[in-house]
Amino acid sequence: MATNLSIPHYHHSDTNNHRPLPLLHLPLRNRFLTSCNSSRRPAHDPKPPSPSLAEQLKPLSTTILPDQPNGPNTHPHPLLAKPKSTWVNPTRPKPSVLSLQRHKRSSSYSYNPQIKDLRQFAKRLNLCADSDFTAVVEEFPHTVDRENALLVLHSLRPWQKALWFLNWVKSKGVFPMETIFYNVTMKCLRFGRQFQHIEQLAFEMIDNGVELDNITYSTIITCAKRCNLFDKAVEWFERMYKTGLMPDEVTYSAVLDVYAKLGKVEEVMSLYERGRASGWTPDPIAFAVLAKMFGEAGDYDGIRYVLQEMKTLGVQPNLVVYNSLLEAMGKAGKPGLARSLFEEMVDSGITPNEKTLTALIKIYGRARWARNALELWERMKSNGWPMDFILYNTLLSMCADIGLVDEAERLFEDMKGSDKCKPDSWSYTAMLNIYGSEGNVDRAMALFREMSEANVNLNVMGCTCLIQCLGKAKKIDDLVRVFTTSVEAGIKPDDRLCGCLLSIVSNCKNDDAEKVLACLEQANPKLVAFVDILSDGANVETVKEEFKAVLSNTAVESRRPFCNCLIDVCRNRNLHERAHELLYLGTVYGLYPGLHTKTEEEWRLNVRSLSVGAAHTAFEEWMGSLAKIVQREENLPALFSASTGAGTHKFSQGLGNAFASHVAKLAAPFRESEEQAGFFVATREDLISWLQLKAPSGSASASASAA
Numbered sequence: 001m002a003t004n005l006s007i008p009h010y011h012h013s014d015t016n017n018h019r020p021l022p023l024l025h026l027p028l029r030n031r032f033l034t035s036c037n038s039s040r041r042p043a044h045d046p047k048p049p050s051p052s053l054a055e056q057l058k059p060l061s062t063t064i065l066p067d068q069p070n071g072p073n074t075h076p077h078p079l080l081a082k083p084k085s086t087w088v089n090p091t092r093p094k095p096s097v098l099s100l101q102r103h104k105r106s107s108s109y110s111y112n113p114q115i116k117d118l119r120q121f122a123k124r125l126n127l128c129a130d131s132d133f134t135a136v137v138e139e140f141p142h143t144v145d146r147e148n149a150l151l152v153l154h155s156l157r158p159w160q161k162a163l164w165f166l167n168w169v170k171s172k173g174v175f176p177m178e179t180i181f182y183n184v185t186m187k188c189l190r191f192g193r194q195f196q197h198i199e200q201l202a203f204e205m206i207d208n209g210v211e212l213d214n215i216t217y218s219t220i221i222t223c224a225k226r227c228n229l230f231d232k233a234v235e236w237f238e239r240m241y242k243t244g245l246m247p248d249e250v251t252y253s254a255v256l257d258v259y260a261k262l263g264k265v266e267e268v269m270s271l272y273e274r275g276r277a278s279g280w281t282p283d284p285i286a287f288a289v290l291a292k293m294f295g296e297a298g299d300y301d302g303i304r305y306v307l308q309e310m311k312t313l314g315v316q317p318n319l320v321v322y323n324s325l326l327e328a329m330g331k332a333g334k335p336g337l338a339r340s341l342f343e344e345m346v347d348s349g350i351t352p353n354e355k356t357l358t359a360l361i362k363i364y365g366r367a368r369w370a371r372n373a374l375e376l377w378e379r380m381k382s383n384g385w386p387m388d389f390i391l392y393n394t395l396l397s398m399c400a401d402i403g404l405v406d407e408a409e410r411l412f413e414d415m416k417g418s419d420k421c422k423p424d425s426w427s428y429t430a431m432l433n434i435y436g437s438e439g440n441v442d443r444a445m446a447l448f449r450e451m452s453e454a455n456v457n458l459n460v461m462g463c464t465c466l467i468q469c470l471g472k473a474k475k476i477d478d479l480v481r482v483f484t485t486s487v488e489a490g491i492k493p494d495d496r497l498c499g500c501l502l503s504i505v506s507n508c509k510n511d512d513a514e515k516v517l518a519c520l521e522q523a524n525p526k527l528v529a530f531v532d533i534l535s536d537g538a539n540v541e542t543v544k545e546e547f548k549a550v551l552s553n554t555a556v557e558s559r560r561p562f563c564n565c566l567i568d569v570c571r572n573r574n575l576h577e578r579a580h581e582l583l584y585l586g587t588v589y590g591l592y593p594g595l596h597t598k599t600e601e602e603w604r605l606n607v608r609s610l611s612v613g614a615a616h617t618a619f620e621e622w623m624g625s626l627a628k629i630v631q632r633e634e635n636l637p638a639l640f641s642a643s644t645g646a647g648t649h650k651f652s653q654g655l656g657n658a659f660a661s662h663v664a665k666l667a668a669p670f671r672e673s674e675e676q677a678g679f680f681v682a683t684r685e686d687l688i689s690w691l692q693l694k695a696p697s698g699s700a701s702a703s704a705s706a707a
Contacts (some may be wrong), residue, residue, distance in 0.1 A: 480516075
């Protein structure tokens with residue numbers, strides 16, 4: 001079995017010839033928020049002020065921000081649920097949940113005739129060594145009063161020195177500390193991502209009775225977000241509401257992002273709806289947050305909702321929003337709509353950046369839209385759009401996944417001629433993957449030598465690609481040298497490299513197999529020990545326990561390839577009964593879900609995720625089981641089929657061809673479907689006749705399933 005080195009792909013319903021309507025004109029499915037249409041606050045209200053915000057909302061943790069939706073009528077998706085009708089007293093203003101204007105900054109200090117001296121002093125503090133700070137700060141040039149101290153604090157840049165200066169001013173005790181001193185220091189700490197110090201200052205303010213204003217909370221929350229301390233951001237956001245303060249629009253957008261990153265879609269939409277009901281017009285950043293959130297969930301309806309909301313509010317998407325929407329389209333599996341959105345962006349006059357183009361290339365690659373991806377590359381060059389390492393490597397990886405050799409070589413040469421994007425380790429890995437899949441040993445080895453001359457380190461992925469290529473060509477001595485050199489250079493073999501070596505073992509004979517096993521033993525001695533157990537005639541229980549131990553030490557995504565390769569090893573060594581035992585154990589351990597599907601009209605064997613040897617074993621097992629059913633004269637469907645998959649990669653191993661040869665060798669009545677490649681079909685009558693003819697041998701292979 002050849003180790004799969006490509007990125008997993010997903011097949012979508014979009015076709016290359018279909019060009020959807022512009023996205024900003026797509027209709028919604030009853031997803032308008034009715035509360036948003038009656039959200040304007042009266043300009044003047046003669047009535048007494050409404051209750052405090054804390055009383056209106058109650059604690060956020062028990063009302064609009066539940067951890068889990070509750071109640072029998074709770075809709076699983078907030079946008080698909082019909083908003084509840086709420087009676088609003090027309091004589092009182094609608095309660096707001098945020099300040100619709102950015103909090104005004106108070107004047108930090110009045111004109112100071114000593115400003116030049118104080119700024120020079122602040123510059124000295126910024127430049128002095130940490131060990132000299134205490135001595136230098138004592139040389140404060142003028143009186144340590146409020147205005148002078150605040151001016152110096154505003155001018156300090158290193159967060160350590162801002163914090164030290166604040167503590168020094170407090171130690172003087174000349175004037176009481178005000179909120180603005182803490183706010184200025186916290187902003188400096190936020191630049192340094194020092195949330196712990198910010199929180200300590202906030203608790204100090206609370207203990208000393210210093211007011212925490214909107215700016216204080218905003219700084220705390222946004223710093224927690226930058227430090228990925230999302231729980232802390234939520235905690236301080238709730239604390240802010242309980243004090244009666246309302247966040248401004250910037251803080252509100254930041255909190256939406258926090259809840260989105262926590263995957264709390266219900267809470268995000270609850271906040272969004274309440275903000276809109278208060279008269280808030282979200283900015284592009286808020287919409288980018290929503291788009292990314294729905295994209296992570298693969299929720300295409302949510303993405304359409306964002307687009308419709310922006311159109312309704314007249315908000316023009318900026319580059320950040322378009323990038324978020326494109327990434328979301330990719331995760332939702334909509335390459336055609338992503339292409340349409342990209343064209344809208346370009347038509348609107350926005351120039352794509354590297355992130356935009358990388359997202360679109362990834363989408364095309366997953367959909368295997370090679371022509372679109374290469375056309376986009378030509379547009380990049382002709383329009384002078386920016387290219388970076390990630391974008392080049394994404395294009396190369398796409399060519400490797402699809403098997404576009406000539407196009408990849410042109411890209412690679414283009415990188416070599418670039419001043420800023422010379423090929424790196426991943427660029428060479430993509431090329432090694434292409435040559436390895438093609439079986440072009442000479443080009444792969446030449447590239448390997450070129451890497452050494454260019455001082456580009458081979459990574460474990462590149463090593464795997466090269467070893468796979470050498471294994472296919474049966475150049476085992478070269479394989480051993482490459483493996484030994486790579487390990488000596490510091491490469492640590494992973495499960496994928498071990499799977500590649502095991503796959504090569506399954507196709508080798510005698511001495512060559514022993515050489516490859518010697519390499520594999522350096523990487524995974526337990527796996528080699530299990531291979532020996534398979535050949536030593538151990539009982540089924542021993543095989544079961546040892547196989548379970550091997551799987552426990554293997555990454556989840558490598559367990560099925562390991563089992564496939566081990567079955568191939570058994571078949572290569574004429575241990576067919578062992579192969580059936582391993583297939584049975586693999587099925588028991590959930591490595592082959594959906595291997596068999598049954599309907600009243602058709603029974604199907606799905607072997608597209610199996611290796612050639614494992615597919616042969618599964619087919620034999622299936623025939624053995626069917627032979628017993630025929631002997632018992634039980635009812636059977638009219639049609640039987642086996643699905644091998646057609647293989648979209650140019651250099652795919654061709655499981656379908658191997659399967660066709662195997663059924664032909666057995667003279668089984670399965671014929672390849674003319675309508676769909678990779679499907680083999682047999683009628684009930686033909687299969688029963690063949691099974692009755694082969695009854696003595698057909699049931700022999702069913703021993704594993706009867707275990």
